[in-house]
């Protein structure tokens with residue numbers, strides 16, 4: 129549910145019945161997730177929805193640098209870098225970035241110098257140049273709700289006018305143990321519409337097996 133307070137400050141609550149964790153607790157939670165070798169990490173390859181967009185729908189990304197925020201173990205960054213897209217991929221968990229670097233080395237990508245991984249918090253990251261494209265899968269649902277306005281403002285600042293933002297919204301179905309929290313297209317649009325126009329939404333995009341119907345791929349153009 130999207131609510132506007134008497135001060136005109138927008139806030140979003142969710143039908144997720146769980147109590148939200150604080151920002152610090154969320155960071156600790158992600159650190160634990162990426163450090164625990166016993167937890168199986170999904171997906172263990174690039175996003176099938178992203179592959180479908182670029183390989184089957186032949187969506188053309190504008191030429192230029194791409195930011196991947198909340199990149200996790202880096203499969204999507206490696207996938208894009210292999211396609212010749214210069215990528216800067218960030219995650220605030222060092223354990224995630226270590227895994228990402230290992231995966232990119234195994235894929236032989238690091239030698240092309242096309243891909244940079246960095247341990248960075250999306251909310252304090254200060255890139256030296258704006259990006260032509262940004263892509264994320266699951267950052268919007270991973271952050272604390274109080275950070276969503278800043279999330280949209282950050283992308284607006286970091287992406288060039290007419291640049292592209294690809295957001296894969298996930299999960300759409302409530303999880304028994306969030307984060308990530310259940311998100312909706314309406315919530316995402318609420319924050320982005322001031323800076324971006326929606327140019328594509330794939331509610332029936334491909335998902336990994338067992339996750340069908342749990343993702344929406346959306347493409348936004350910076351105003």
Ligand SMILES: C[S@@+](CC[C@H](N)C(=O)[O-])C[C@H]1O[C@@H](n2cnc3c(N)ncnc32)[C@H](O)[C@@H]1O
Nearest residue numbers: 158198199200219220221249250265266270308
């Ligand atoms: C749901 S996971 C998605 C990971 C990856 N994009 C994927 O599709 O598998 C969310 C990721 O966002 C990262 N994250 C959460 N808050 C962040 C922040 N403020 N700055 C950078 N990364 C963040 C987490 O560490 C985690 O790797």
